[in-house]
Amino acid sequence: MMSHYEAPIREPLIFGDKSYHDISVDVAAPVEGKANKLWWIAFSIALTAFLLGLGAISYTIGVGIGVWGLNNRINWAWDITNFVWWVGIGHAGTLISAVLLLFRQKWRMGINRSAEAMTIFAVFQAGLFPIIHMGRVWNAFYVLPLPNALGSLWVNFNSPLLWDVFAISTYLSVSLVFWYTGLLPDFAMLRDRAVKPFQKQIYGLLSFGWSGRLKDWQRFEEVSLVLAGLATPLVLSVHTIVSMDFATSIIPGWHSTIFPPYFVAGAIFSGFAMVQTLLLIMRKVSHLEAYITKIHIENMNKVIIVTGGIVSVAYMTEFFVGWYSGSSYEDYTYLSVGAATGPYWWAFWSLITCNFIFPLTLWFKKARTNLIWSFILSIIINIGMWFERFDIIVIDLSRGHLPSSWTMFSPTFVDVSIFIGTIGFFFVLFLLYARTFPVIAQAELKSILKSSGENYKNLRKENHE
Structure with missing residues (x-):
């Protein structure tokens, strides 16, 4: 059992005079009530972007990937850039859910559910690009080692691209089970609160007969810990294997x-x-300010500082090693003097500005706790990380060992439309999820209410005095 004692110096994770019933009402409100104007505006924009991307994907499948800006030298560009970017985005959900669960960090409880959902939806987007890039999407099942009627036709198990298939499918499977397991108590809560018989039946099926008995909670805790143990190495292994797509090649950079x-x-x-x-969007749209507090935002910013620092050290290491090697070919890699002053200088300096300079502001507490700046900076960082993937792929491919093969990449309208479409699809899925599933794990919030709730902390402080 989790102790109800918590040091008074710690700031509360749940604000306001909240009871167990209040938490149930607040968490169920976005699902049971009608969507507000902000939700409809966001959904309309996301749906428009998704339809644009759907049209571009249909056009690509019908005509071929020649409608992209690819050429003989740069045969990976926006498609693989977007693939790596989306896979990277999908990592934080499992980290918050699994690693922070193993370390018993209470602040994860207000944000883990949405982070897990984000992981699943981001991996969906990532999976689209390799399939479309094949050109013949109807043959996509050839990447699986399935028995077939073509004799000894098997996948190349030595290819990092096949490793991607296994790594990402495993990651998606574990993340789905982890996410759904955490939803069981919340589905049961919605089942018990449902007024319409159809809703009660649907949520009853989704809850798998959850009754809240001690045995249910015991199994829930055991399964959660096992899944967290399985998911933690996946956080490290999935993007490691994605990096092997590049690291196992002989291309400079x-x-x-x-x-x-x-x-x-x-x-x-x-x-x-x-x-x-x-x-920050969900906090405003769904009125969850009492549960997604500045403490959560500040803790997230602290993780961003640490990982941003590691990335910055990697940038400096790559730049120095390329310069110190004395190899003329290293002068044209994505982190080099050639990249900073060459034709892709705008992408290089966008990367440095967004990923290295702007995150330095988070060393100041006022910046870490400023919600508007945190929102703006989070968008800036993801723009910078997209440019990082673009630089790694396009700059390094555009300059090879033969100067006669050097070329430039220019994206087409179809390239841009597909990328915008995946962003729209991601937000369509997330907004629909926010209207049908509880976006906060109410059962876990209730478990920390008496230790981290503002009202209970004040009562203990008064009694102590």
């Missing part, structure tokens, strides 16, 4: 041993920034 830890740190960096963006 890619063939580097720093890529695995560098990619993992960058993934957590961008993932926490996206969670920050979603939390």
Whole structure:
């Protein structure tokens, strides 16, 4: 059992005079009530972007990937850039859910549910790009080692691209089970509160007969710990394997041993920034200010500082090693003097400005606790992380060993539309999730109410005095 005692010096994680019933009402309100104007505005914008992307994807499948800006030299560009970017965003959810659960961090309880949902929706977007990039999407099942009628036709198990398939599918499976397991008590709460018979039946099926008995909670805790133990190494392994797509090649700028830890740190960096963006939007739209507090935002910003620092050290290491090697080919990699002054200088300096300079403001407490700046900075960081992936892929491919093959990449309208479409699809899924599922784990919030609730902390302080 979790102790109800907490040091008085710690600030409360639940604000206001809240009771157990108040938490149930507040968490269920976005699901049971009607959508407000802000939700409809956000949903309309996201749906428009999604339809634009859907049209571009249909056009690509019908005509071929020649409608993209690819060429003989740069055969990976926006598609793989977006793939790596979305996979990275999907890392923070599992980190918040699994790692912070193992370390018994109470502040995760107000934000873990939405972070887990973000992980699943982000991986959905990431999975679209390799499939579309194949050109013949109807043959996508060939990436799976399935028995077939073509003799000894098997996938290449030595290919990092196949490792991606196994890593991401495993990550998605564990994340889905972890997310759904945490939803069981909340589905039961919605089932018990439902007025319409149809809703009661649906939530009853989704809750798997959860009754709140001691045995239910015991199994819930055991399964959660097992899944957290499985998911924690996945946080490190998935983006490590994604980095192998580049590190196992011989292309200058890619063939580097720093890529695995560098990619993992960058993934957590961008993932926490996206969670920050979603939390601040959801906090306002769903009126959850009492449960998503400045403490949560500040703690998220602290993680962003640490991972941003690791990424910055990796930038400096790559820049120095490329310069110190004396190799002329290293002068044109994504972190080099050539990148800073060459034709892609705008992408290089966007990366440095967004990922290195702006996050330094979080060393000041006023910046860490300023909600408006936290929201703006979270968007800036994800823009910078997209430019980082763009620089790694496009700059390094545009300059090879043969100067005669050097070329430039220019995205087409279809490239841009598909990327915008995946952003729209992501927010469509998240907004629909916020209207049908509880966005906060109410059962976990209730478990810390008497230790971290503002009202109870004040009562203990008065009694102590």
